[in-house]
Amino acid sequence: KNTKSNLAYLETIKRFSRQLILPEFGPSKQDILGSSAVLIVGCGGLGCPAAIYLAAAGISTLGLVDYDDVELSNLHRQILHTESSIGMSKAFSVKNAVKNLNSKVTCLTHTDSVTSSNIMEIIKKYDIVLDCTDNVATRYLLNDACFFLRIPLVSGAALRFEGQLTIYGLDNGPCYRCLYPVPPAPENVTNCSEGGVLGVVPGIIGTMQALEAIKVLCGIGEPCSGQMLIFDALTTKFRNIKVRNRSQNCQLCGSNPTINELIDYEAFCGARATDKDQNVSIL
Amino acid sequence: KNTKSNLAYLETIKRFSRQLILPEFGPSKQDILGSSAVLIVGCGGLGCPAAIYLAAAGISTLGLVDYDDVELSNLHRQILHTESSIGMSKAFSVKNAVKNLNSKVTCLTHTDSVTSSNIMEIIKKYDIVLDCTDNVATRYLLNDACFFLRIPLVSGAALRFEGQLTIYGLDNGPCYRCLYPVPPAPENVTNCSEGGVLGVVPGIIGTMQALEAIKVLCGIGEPCSGQMLIFDALTTKFRNIKVRNRSQNCQLCGSNPTINELIDYEAFCGARATDKDQNVSIL
Amino acid sequence: EQKVKMVNKLKLTLEWAGGSEMIFGNIRKRTVELSDEVLKGKDIRSLLKWLKADSGFLTHNPELFFSGDTVRPGILVVINDSDWELCNELDYQLQDGDYISFISTLHGG
Amino acid sequence: EQKVKMVNKLKLTLEWAGGSEMIFGNIRKRTVELSDEVLKGKDIRSLLKWLKADSGFLTHNPELFFSGDTVRPGILVVINDSDWELCNELDYQLQDGDYISFISTLHGG
Ligand SMILES: [Zn+2]
Ligand SMILES: [Zn+2]
Numbered sequence: 001k002n003t004k005s006n007l008a009y010l011e012t013i014k015r016f017s018r019q020l021i022l023p024e025f026g027p028s029k030q031d032i033l034g035s036s037a038v039l040i041v042g043c044g045g046l047g048c049p050a051a052i053y054l055a056a057a058g059i060s061t062l063g064l065v066d067y068d069d070v071e072l073s074n075l076h077r078q079i080l081h082t083e084s085s086i087g088m089s090k091a092f093s094v095k096n097a098v099k100n101l102n103s104k105v106t107c108l109t110h111t112d113s114v115t116s117s118n119i120m121e122i123i124k125k126y127d128i129v130l131d132c133t134d135n136v137a138t139r140y141l142l143n144d145a146c147f148f149l150r151i152p153l154v155s156g157a158a159l160r161f162e163g164q165l166t167i168y169g170l171d172n173g174p175c176y177r178c179l180y181p182v183p184p185a186p187e188n189v190t191n192c193s194e195g196g197v198l199g200v201v202p203g204i205i206g207t208m209q210a211l212e213a214i215k216v217l218c219g220i221g222e223p224c225s226g227q228m229l230i231f232d233a234l235t236t237k238f239r240n241i242k243v244r245n246r247s248q249n250c251q252l253c254g255s256n257p258t259i260n261e262l263i264d265y266e267a268f269c270g271a272r273a274t275d276k277d278q279n280v281s282i283l
Numbered sequence: 284k285n286t287k288s289n290l291a292y293l294e295t296i297k298r299f300s301r302q303l304i305l306p307e308f309g310p311s312k313q314d315i316l317g318s319s320a321v322l323i324v325g326c327g328g329l330g331c332p333a334a335i336y337l338a339a340a341g342i343s344t345l346g347l348v349d350y351d352d353v354e355l356s357n358l359h360r361q362i363l364h365t366e367s368s369i370g371m372s373k374a375f376s377v378k379n380a381v382k383n384l385n386s387k388v389t390c391l392t393h394t395d396s397v398t399s400s401n402i403m404e405i406i407k408k409y410d411i412v413l414d415c416t417d418n419v420a421t422r423y424l425l426n427d428a429c430f431f432l433r434i435p436l437v438s439g440a441a442l443r444f445e446g447q448l449t450i451y452g453l454d455n456g457p458c459y460r461c462l463y464p465v466p467p468a469p470e471n472v473t474n475c476s477e478g479g480v481l482g483v484v485p486g487i488i489g490t491m492q493a494l495e496a497i498k499v500l501c502g503i504g505e506p507c508s509g510q511m512l513i514f515d516a517l518t519t520k521f522r523n524i525k526v527r528n529r530s531q532n533c534q535l536c537g538s539n540p541t542i543n544e545l546i547d548y549e550a551f552c553g554a555r556a557t558d559k560d561q562n563v564s565i566l
Numbered sequence: 567e568q569k570v571k572m573v574n575k576l577k578l579t580l581e582w583a584g585g586s587e588m589i590f591g592n593i594r595k596r597t598v599e600l601s602d603e604v605l606k607g608k609d610i611r612s613l614l615k616w617l618k619a620d621s622g623f624l625t626h627n628p629e630l631f632f633s634g635d636t637v638r639p640g641i642l643v644v645i646n647d648s649d650w651e652l653c654n655e656l657d658y659q660l661q662d663g664d665y666i667s668f669i670s671t672l673h674g675g
Numbered sequence: 676e677q678k679v680k681m682v683n684k685l686k687l688t689l690e691w692a693g694g695s696e697m698i699f700g701n702i703r704k705r706t707v708e709l710s711d712e713v714l715k716g717k718d719i720r721s722l723l724k725w726l727k728a729d730s731g732f733l734t735h736n737p738e739l740f741f742s743g744d745t746v747r748p749g750i751l752v753v754i755n756d757s758d759w760e761l762c763n764e765l766d767y768q769l770q771d772g773d774y775i776s777f778i779s780t781l782h783g784g
Contacts (some may be wrong), residue, residue, distance in 0.1 A: 017356045021479040022443055024517070046675040049332075049490075052362045053483045073300050075384055079335045082383040100365040101358055134675040157672035160305055161504070162584055164672050165519075179649075180671065184640030188630060190585060192674040196304040200336045200494040202675060204487055207332070211483040211516055221444070221517030228642075229519055230583065230669060233494055234307070234504030236448075236512055238521035241644050241669075244651035329784040417784040440781035445693055447781050462758075463780065467749030471739060473694060475783040485784060511751075513692065513778060524753050524778075527760035 015102075016058055029218040030058060036217045037061035039123055041114060041142060042132035043090040044068075045077040045192065045202030046156045046209060048097075050130050052080055053210035055098040055105045062098060063126055065110040066090040067274075077199030113273060114138060116262035119145045128216055130209050131155040134191050136183055137265040137273035143168055143176035144262055147252055152216055152225075156209045158202035159195050163231040165208050166224055166243065169253070170216060173225035178247040178254075186271040201233050298385075299341055312501040313341060319500045320344035322406055324397060324425060325415035326373035327351075328475065328485030329439045329492060331363040331380075333413050336493035338381040338388045345381060346409055348393040349373040350557075360482030396556060397421065399545035402428045411499055413492050414438040417474050419466055420548040420556035426451055426459035427545055430535055435499055435508075439492045441485035442478050446514040448491050449507055449526065452536070453499060456508035460542075461530040469554040484516050575599050576608070576662050580617075584670030586641055589626040596623065610643065611635060611656040613666070631668075642669045684708050685717070685771050689726075693779030695750055698735040705732065719752065720744055720765040722775070740777075751778045 012030075019025050038059055040047045043066035051062055070081040070093050080097035081090065091109035098105055110122055119141060123129055129151055131142050139155070146153040152170040157163065168175045208229070215223045228241045251258045266273055295313075302308050321337055323330045326349035334345055353364040353376050363380035364373065374392040381388050393405055402424060406412055412434055414425050422438070429436040435453040440446065451458045491512070498504045511524045534541045549556055580596045587594045604620070606612045617623065618632050629638070636656060637643060643650040644667040645658060660666075689705045696703045713729070714721045726732060727741050738747070745765060746752060752759040753776040754767060769775075 011355065014355050016359050018475055018479050019359055019481055021477075022481065024444070025479075025481065042675050044675050049486065053486050056359050056362055056482050058359070072294065072297050076299050076302055076339050076341070079339055079384060083386055084383070100367065101362060103366055132675050134673065136673050139673065157674055159585065159672045159674035161307070162672060164584070179642070180640060182639035184638065184671070188638060188640060189673055192301055194304075195585070195674065196301050196308075197674055198302055198305065198308065198494070198497070199339050200490050200497070203332065203336050203490040204494070206675075207483050207486040207490060208519070211481070211487070212519065214481070214483070215517070222519070224519040227519075232583065234498075236491070236495065236505070236507040236510075237523060239647065240520060241642075241647055241649065241667075242652065243642075243649040247651075325784050327784050415784050417782065419782050422782065440783055442694065442781045442783035445781060447693070462751070463749060465748035467747065467780070471747060471749060472782055478694070478783065480783055515692065522756065524751075524756055524758065524776075525761065526751075526758040530760075 012058075019057070024220050025218070029220065032218050033058045033060070033214065035060050036128075037063065037126045038213055038217075039063035039065065039126040039129045040132055041065045041129065041138070042134060043078075043080075043094045044074065044132065044134065045158060045197065045199065046132035046206035047130070048078045048080040048094060049203050049206035050132060050156075050210045050213075051094050051098055052101060053207055054213060055102045057210070057214055058102070059105060061106040061108065061126075063108045063110065063122065064091040064094050065114055065122070066094075067111055067113040077197065077202055079199075079203065114141065115273070116141065116265065119262065120149070123151060124149055126151065128213050129153050130213060132206060132209065135271065135273055136189055137269040137271055139176060140183065140268060141262065141265045141273070144252055144259065147175050148262075154209045154212045154216070156202070156205040158205050159190060159192060159197055161198055161201060161233040163201050163205035163233070164228060165205055165212070165231075166228040167212055167216065168225075170223060170225040172246055174244055174246050175250060175253045177252045178244060178250045181251065183269040186269070189271065198233060201231070204231065204233075295341075302340070307503050308501070312503065315501050316341045316343070316497065318343050319411075320346065320409045321496055321500075322346035322348065322409040322412045323415055324348045324412065324421070325417060326361075326363075326377045327357065327415065327417065328360040328441060328480065328482065329415035329489035330413070331361045331377060332486050332489035333415060333439075333493045333496075334377050334381055335363055335384060336490055337496060338385045340493070340497055341385070342388060344389040344391065344409075346391045346393065346405065347374040347377050348397055348405070349377075350394055350396040360480065360485055362482075362486065397424065398556070399424065399548065402545070403432070406434060407432055409434065411496050412436050413496060415489060415492065418554065418556055419472055420552040420554055422459060423466065423551060424545065424548045424556070427535055427542065430458050431545075437492045437495045437499070439485070439488040441480055441488050442473060442475060444481055444484060444516040446484050446488035446516070447511060448488055448495070448514075449511040450495055450499065453506060453508040455529055457527055457529050458533060458536045460535045461527060461533045464534065466552040469552070472554065481516060484514070487514065487516075574602050576605060576660055576664070578613070578660065578663075579665045581665065581667040583667060584672055586631060586668045586670040589631045590623045591625045593623075605660065608660050609656065610645075610650065610658045610660065610666070613660065614656075637668065640671045642671065643667070644669055683711050685714060685769050685773070687722070687769065687772075688774045690774065690776040692776060693781055695740060695777045695779040698740045699732045700734045702732075714769065717769050718765065719754075719759065719767045719769065719775070722769065723765075746777065749780045751780065752776070753778055
């Protein structure tokens with residue numbers, strides 16, 4: 001019609017040409033990405049690669065959630081942050097990197113902690129949520145909120161030399177509580193601050209979270225639901241484990257649910273919902 | 284000794300603390316990375332994630348090779364480039380991103396095409412080479428040059444929804460020619476410009492190239508040598524295939540080698556050593 | 567007439583991942599051969615009992631791994647690449663050659 | 676007296692990857708059951724011959740996949756997760772249940 005929109009159209013064709021020529025992808029899937037919104041909870045080791053690959057692929061809107069600021073000790077694995085962004089909000093820092101690569105992406109930053117009182121309002125705007133967090137309480141919170149809104153949850157985790165990936169709440173697949181009805185005792189939980197992690201491991205898992213989000217949104221391939229991918233970096237081995245189906249007995253998604261609204265997840269897990277001091281014995 | 288070096292030391296401890304506390308890694312491996320040089324040939328879909336994760340991990344020196352400039356159609360997968368770096372040398376663009384994350388990394392940029400006449404001079408300074416290229420001729424060139432200098436070659440490849448990863452020339456493992464003594468006919472070769480590629484696929488493979496480089500340099504775990512990892516993004520499945528040993532009959536690394544110096548690789552492959560026009564029938 | 571007492575032995579591969587290996591001497595994979603006498607019920611329940619009491623593999627506080635006669639919350643038991651929930655859990659009848667993994671869930675990012 | 680002619684059948688899973696699937700109707704995995712009559716030598720050589728001449732799977736120019744009685748350069752044949760070079764290549768004697776993959780080498784980045 002007018003020159004400006006024609007130019008924008010041609011730019012889109014050019015930018016995404018290498019995925020537009022994929023027969024399984026093509027313009028129809030590009031359009032889906034171009035009108036989809038993904039929420040990334042945690043702008044750290046998993047969230048950084050997930051955000052940049054989704055932005056590169058042409059996602060319309062990225063929600064970026066992190067209450068924390070960039071620290072020097074993040075930079076060995078959180079590759080979108082920079083030395084000059086130390087002290088800045090991680091969500092803003094990721095937004096900067098995303099905008100530099102693809103200025104068309106709408107970035108919504110959330111720098112408060114996600115809690116039972118604000119999570120529903122945040123995630124209801126999104127088509128899919130990526131769990132890129134570092135603590136058990138937030139993992140249960142996201143699972144429950146996503147189930148109530150019927151939003152699929154792409155869950156990644158990394159520690160030491162190992163990674164895990166699965167999708168919860170997709171079609172008839174299980175939710176996090178189907179697999180883990182009871183939270184682990186706080187003393188049995190290790191996070192990256194305590195256990196350490198080789199930076200490439202969340203890099204690989206976070207990039208795969210972006211892949212699974214693209215597959216689910218576009219309806220291509222077989223998403224990693226009903227199965228868990230486990231990765232051992234020391235032997236370069238991946239395994240796909242078939243996990244249980246949605247459980248009839250699940251307190252959340254089963255046939256007689258007892259959890260019908262969000263609860264107090266820090267009390268439930270006996271642990272704080274922060275990446276920093278995981279193993280708090282007294283709350 | 285003096286305040287300045289003490290401060291630098293403390294900064295190093297803080298930056299790498301999450302990998303320093305890994306028992307298999309620790310300060311001794313950090314020191315190895317801090318005195319190692321990695322050459323990344325190709326600053327595209329594979330080279331971008333490989334470069335940034337090696338920089339994040341604390342590599343001393345990165346060689347960045349690419350004769351090409353950043354284009355808009357690169358940005359769907361080459362995540363270190365930015366809209367404002369379009370038209371800039373890819374090697375410089377990667378250097379900028381690397382320096383922003385870790386200013387301590389020495390980046391050596393090479394913006395000429397690598398050829399039989401300049402490759403030996405370039406790679407002899409490096410401890411390991413990453414093949415992040417997009418064409419057959421350069422893959423044979425790198426294989427032969429690395430063999431002559433006994434430098435391990437971490438080879439990644441990605442196309443459409445699939446990726447492949449292996450290490451050539453490590454210990455008693457095979458070289459590229461052991462597996463592929465005869466180059467494919469040019470008309471049987473597809474590159475990303477023609478076949479397309481989903482951006483996350485080189486993202487995953489390139490990050491794994493960084494992982495394998497770290498493992499080989501530090502001597503941790505079991506590197507992906509003598510085996511090939513193949514990845515299908517549509518089904519989220521990885522397979523480790525046991526490949527042949529170093530071949531006695533290999534023209535390069537066998538017992539009666541006939542290739543004793545670098546050859547004309549474009550003539551050998553019947554194809555240009557560029558990412559752009561792969562299938563040239565007349566040279 | 568001679569009486570031959572048949573001793574059936576099960577060869578199993580046991581694997582620990584996700585951190586659970588640390589409770590068992592930091593060894594990720596072990597092959598064991600267990601007779602019916604050791605493995606009373608020939609099920610996972612008796613395997614866990616043997617692991618806890620008799621294997622000699624345990625190097626840390628058992629409560630980091632066991633909870634009653636099962637494993638603690640957060641550890642996934644995987645039988646030949648399938649979640650044990652799909653295979654009768656504690657009552658699964660072990661077969662010769664089974665590959666049993668104990669995968670501790672990761673939470674880091 | 677009745678003569679029973681034993682027809683042995685081999686059940687094989689065939690898989691194509693790396694682009695080679697495009698030459699065979701863009702189908703990545705097929706299960707086939709082949710009798711000794713079809714698979715004369717019971718080896719990979721005869722499997723390739725059958726694929727080329729009789730399978731009906733080929734949808735493109737055979738030279739994109741075959742070269743003489745073998746596969747073209749750049750295609751790796753994998754027998755049960757092992758490079759066929761480790762298993763006698765063309766002469767490998769097929770077993771019931773074998774999983775044969777044809778993996779086209781990727782060069783993109
Ligand atoms: Zn559930
Ligand atoms: Zn060789």
